[in-house]
Amino acid sequence: MKVLVIGPGGREHAIIRSLLADPVVTEVHAAPGNAGIGELVPTHAINGNDPAAVAALATELAVDLVVVGPEAPLAAGVADAVRAAGIPVFGPDKAAAQLEASKAFAKEIMAEAQVPTAMALVATNADEAASALDTFGAPYVVKDDGLAAGKGVVVTKDRDEALAHAQTCFDAGGTVVIEEFLDGPEVSLFVLCDGQTTVALSPAQDFKRIFDNDEGPNTGGMGAYTPLEWAPPGLVQEVIDRVAQPTVNEMARRGTPFVGVLFVGLALTTRGTRVIEFNVRFGDPETQAVLARLKTPLGSLLLAAAKGELDQIEELRWSKETAVAVVVAAENYPDAPRTGDRIRGLKKVDALDGVHVIHAGTALDADGKVISAGGRVLAVVAVGNDLVAAREKAYDGVELVQLPGSQFRSDIGRKAARNEIKVSAAATGALPITKAKGLV
Numbered sequence: 239m240k241v242l243v244i245g246p247g248g249r250e251h252a253i254i255r256s257l258l259a260d261p262v263v264t265e266v267h268a269a270p271g272n273a274g275i276g277e278l279v280p281t282h283a284i285n286g287n288d289p290a291a292v293a294a295l296a297t298e299l300a301v302d303l304v305v306v307g308p309e310a311p312l313a314a315g316v317a318d319a320v321r322a323a324g325i326p327v328f329g330p331d332k333a334a335a336q337l338e339a340s341k342a343f344a345k346e347i348m349a350e351a352q353v354p355t356a357m358a359l360v361a362t363n364a365d366e367a368a369s370a371l372d373t374f375g376a377p378y379v380v381k382d383d384g385l386a387a388g389k390g391v392v393v394t395k396d397r398d399e400a401l402a403h404a405q406t407c408f409d410a411g412g413t414v415v416i417e418e419f420l421d422g423p424e425v426s427l428f429v430l431c432d433g434q435t436t437v438a439l440s441p442a443q444d445f446k447r448i449f450d451n452d453e454g455p456n457t458g459g460m461g462a463y464t465p466l467e468w469a470p471p472g473l474v475q476e477v478i479d480r481v482a483q484p485t486v487n488e489m490a491r492r493g494t495p496f497v498g499v500l501f502v503g504l505a506l507t508t509r510g511t512r513v514i515e516f517n518v519r520f521g522d523p524e525t526q527a528v529l530a531r532l533k534t535p536l537g538s539l540l541l542a543a544a545k546g547e548l549d550q551i552e553e554l555r556w557s558k559e560t561a562v563a564v565v566v567a568a569e570n571y572p573d574a575p576r577t578g579d580r581i582r583g584l585k586k587v588d589a590l591d592g593v594h595v596i597h598a599g600t601a602l603d604a605d606g607k608v609i610s611a612g613g614r615v616l617a618v619v620a621v622g623n624d625l626v627a628a629r630e631k632a633y634d635g636v637e638l639v640q641l642p643g644s645q646f647r648s649d650i651g652r653k654a655a656r657n658e659i660k661v662s663a664a665a666t667g668a669l670p671i672t673k674a675k676g677l678v
């Protein structure tokens with residue numbers, strides 16, 4: 239089987255690494271890729287967000303499957319174009335990608351499918367924003383309605399800061415979604431979907447804020463670990479039954495079936511499990527950790543999803559080990575990250591037992607040396623017998639990475655390793671969402 243993977247980041251590097259371990263996968267291509275991906279497979283310098291260009295490349299390469307990694311090409315209609323060319327594609331059409339591209343659309347689907355989520359109001363101007371903020375009270379949650387690479391959300395107790403973020407979005411011609419604050423630990427659950435059938439992967443936890451102890455601004459994600467020893471045993475089934483399957487059913491009912499991975503971001507609150515957001519693609523850096531434990535061959539699995547055959551697959555197999563991914567980010571990320579610096583020490587990391595490097599924002603310079611080329615530069619991924627062991631290995635690896643000014647969080651998985659995560663007894667057994675006038 240020949241596969242083309244679209245995307246430039248860590249998630250795509252991790253996907254390609256797993257695809258290459260699948261015996262039925264004979265050839266993998268990437269576009270545009272990064273320095274780490276280029277070490278593994280041929281890369282093609284096309285615009286991965288251009289539907290016609292991707293469909294043309296997939297046709298020229300005669301691939302059996304296209305896997306679209308990031309949200310931008312999906313929202314741009316890349317999957318539609320590939321499907322129209324008669325090639326199976328893992329990733330939703332543009333219409334179904336609205337589940338991530340528009341937070342207001344996602345809320346509408348959740349309301350229709352009775353999916354438990356935060357109450358929310360859409361605001362299009364400062365007056366509406368002020369009134370919505372006062373409806374829910376502090377802490378305030380203000381979300382840019384469109385795609386913002388994980389950085390469009392402000393959670394703050396400061397009403398002026400909340401209003402200022404809303405105003406920034408209005409000034410850019412956008413709208414905002416303002417919602418009630420959800421307390422409790424967060425979980426990322428990836429659910430493979432073929433338009434009808436849903437299959438959950440192992441849950442992971444992501445670390446969104448830039449600094450230790452969840453301080454500083456939101457990022458795309460600074461680290462992850464999986465599985466979650468502390469998660470309630472019924473959680474995955476509950477999310478399938480109450481969230482993923484109803485959502486997939488509603489999308490099918492609307493004639494826009496969801497094919498790909500529905501990434502369910504959850505909060506386990508004192509009032510039950512709630513959806514924080516939907517994404518329509520694998521999470522980054524959760525994927526780096528989740529795929530490090532998946533034993534079922536990935537190529538066949540993604541092809542089954544693309545072809546509507548998930549009901550025919552065997553139960554997924556997982557390593558008993560724990561995986562941790564720690565992101566090494568550039569100086570000044572998430573603002574304007576410093577780029578163009580040489581990265582050293584990566585071979586030493588890969589030489590550690592059970593540890594590997596996944597590239598994200600990397601490129602090769604004119605001399606063929608690996609340099610930084612983005613905010614999140616790479617992740618060190620480690621597997622170990624338990625979370626304590628996996629963390630130790632991951633941080634041993636991080637210490638070997640040399641990149642001037644780089645930053646990483648030192649507390650990825652630390653609370654869980656210390657048994658400090660508290661899950662409310664109410665966290666499973668979700669309450670139905672409250673429907674009120676004006677709420678989406």
Ligand code: AMP
Pocket residue numbers: 356379381388389390391393417418419420421424446456503514515
């Ligand atoms: P999102 O882009 O919607 O995933 O939001 C990014 C991050 O903001 C989430 O991972 C949460 O940490 C936080 N967040 C989003 N919505 C809420 C909410 N309603 N209550 C509390 N935190 C939230």
Ligand code: GLY
Pocket residue numbers: 388444458459517520521522523524
């Ligand atoms: N790590 C969260 C995301 O991919 O959006």
